Amino acid sequence: MERLRRRIQIAASILGNSYWLFFWRSPIYQGALKKLCFPGLNCYSCPAAVTSCPLGALQNALASARFSISAGQVQVGLYVAGLIALIGSVAGRAPCGWLCPFGLIQELVAKLPVNKRELWRPLRWLRFAMLAVMVVALPLLIVDAAGYGQTWFCKFVCPAGTLEAGIPLLALLPDLRGMVGLLFAWKLFLLVMIAVGCIFITRFFCRAICPLGALFGSFNRVSWLRLEFKERNCVRCRACYTVCPVDLSFFDGRDDINSTSCIRCLRCFAACPASAVCVHFGPGSPDGGEEIVGVCPASKLKGRGVVR
Amino acid sequence: MNWIKRHIPLLTTITALSMIALGILASEPAVMWRKAVNICLSCIGIG
Numbered sequence: 001m002e003r004l005r006r007r008i009q010i011a012a013s014i015l016g017n018s019y020w021l022f023f024w025r026s027p028i029y030q031g032a033l034k035k036l037c038f039p040g041l042n043c044y045s046c047p048a049a050v051t052s053c054p055l056g057a058l059q060n061a062l063a064s065a066r067f068s069i070s071a072g073q074v075q076v077g078l079y080v081a082g083l084i085a086l087i088g089s090v091a092g093r094a095p096c097g098w099l100c101p102f103g104l105i106q107e108l109v110a111k112l113p114v115n116k117r118e119l120w121r122p123l124r125w126l127r128f129a130m131l132a133v134m135v136v137a138l139p140l141l142i143v144d145a146a147g148y149g150q151t152w153f154c155k156f157v158c159p160a161g162t163l164e165a166g167i168p169l170l171a172l173l174p175d176l177r178g179m180v181g182l183l184f185a186w187k188l189f190l191l192v193m194i195a196v197g198c199i200f201i202t203r204f205f206c207r208a209i210c211p212l213g214a215l216f217g218s219f220n221r222v223s224w225l226r227l228e229f230k231e232r233n234c235v236r237c238r239a240c241y242t243v244c245p246v247d248l249s250f251f252d253g254r255d256d257i258n259s260t261s262c263i264r265c266l267r268c269f270a271a272c273p274a275s276a277v278c279v280h281f282g283p284g285s286p287d288g289g290e291e292i293v294g295v296c297p298a299s300k301l302k303g304r305g306v307v308r
Numbered sequence: 309m310n311w312i313k314r315h316i317p318l319l320t321t322i323t324a325l326s327m328i329a330l331g332i333l334a335s336e337p338a339v340m341w342r343k344a345v346n347i348c349l350s351c352i353g354i355g
Contacts, residue, residue: 027347028345028346028347029345030345032341034340034341034344034345035337035338035340035341043351043352044344044348045347045348045351045352052340052341052344056344056348056351057340057343057344060340060343061336061339061340064339073334074334075334075335075336075339076334077331077336078327078328078330078331078334078336079327079328079330079331079332079334079336079337079340080331080336080340081327081331082324082325082326082327082328082329082330082331083324083328085320085323085324085327086321086324086325086328088320088324089317089320089321089323089324090321150350151348151350151351154348154351154352155350155351155353156353158351161351161352161353162352162353165347165351165352166352166353166354169347169352169354170354176349176354179349179354180354183353183354184353184354186353187352187353188353219320222316222317222320223317223320224317224321282317283315283317283318283321284314284315284317284318
């Protein structure tokens with residue numbers, strides 16, 4: 001399972017960044033695919049990116065919403081918000097665990113042989129604060145004379161933008177180097193700090209800072225793809241907790257298995273020796289008593305794919 | 309009420325699709341494309 005996930009992560013990162021003509025033609029892809037969002041954090045100013053970053057697109061839409069309304073239009077970001085909601089409603093936070101290039105980078109950084117630490121639990125709320133303040137409130141509320149706001153999260157925080165776009169563009173376009181100032185130094189510092197954080201705390205950025213993870217995670221309890229913890233099967237071996245990259249402890253009731261932190265990597269599902277973790281996929285709610293299609297390790301072994 | 313509770317994932321997806329449709333009607337994909345095909349220097353911390 002883990003090998004499959006790594007292959008899918010690599011394939012998604014390559015597919016999302018498959019414009020390799022930036023050496024010879026335009027330094028950025030300008031095709032129609034940029035009308036779509038990548039289901040993960042992948043800066044659209046990255047020379048190789050072929051789709052838009054959902055977080056950047058959302059901020060841009062909100063930053064120009066007031067101008068749009070004053071101009072008699074209704075371009076308020078419904079399209080990009082709908083795309084994010086569609087991905088979230090089907091898969092919850094699974095794109096974080098399976099598709100996000102920055103998630104893959106964090107997992108590779110975490111391979112450094114250092115004793116891992118747990119994230120201070122209140123920090124898990126920081127990503128919601130980032131979403132509310134840097135992605136929604138500031139772009140919407142602080143506008144210039146023409147009515148345009150800024151993409152605050154991209155500009156002041158996003159380490160993916162620095163790594164995937166800022167640094168490559170500086171290498172590619174020498175003219176830009178003269179424009180580098182304090183802001184870029186700040187973003188470089190933040191990137192290094194986040195990388196150090198990821199060495200000691202697995203998926204540090206996803207768990208503490210990423211507003212896109214906060215958005216997708218909000219759908220975890222109501223998405224088509226859901227996990228179920230069957231407490232009566234649990235043997236308290238802690239295998240799920242040991243393998244969980246975001247330190248969820250659902251076997252003892254401390255966390256919900258569909259917590260907003262869960263990135264749906266399915267390591268707990270693969271590690272559980274007692275079929276206590278099940279995966280469901282369907283449009284109905286498991287609490288509603290409706291039969292849904294799902295997979296349990298035990299039922300899989302018996303050649304059945306339906307959880308009743 | 310029970311039906312709604314049992315079909316929250318489906319209703320969430322329908323709501324998302326409706327938002328996408330409304331956005332397309334308002335020509336939002338073109339606006340998004342215009343922003344995405346230009347290098348946003350301030351977005352990436354340059355300039």
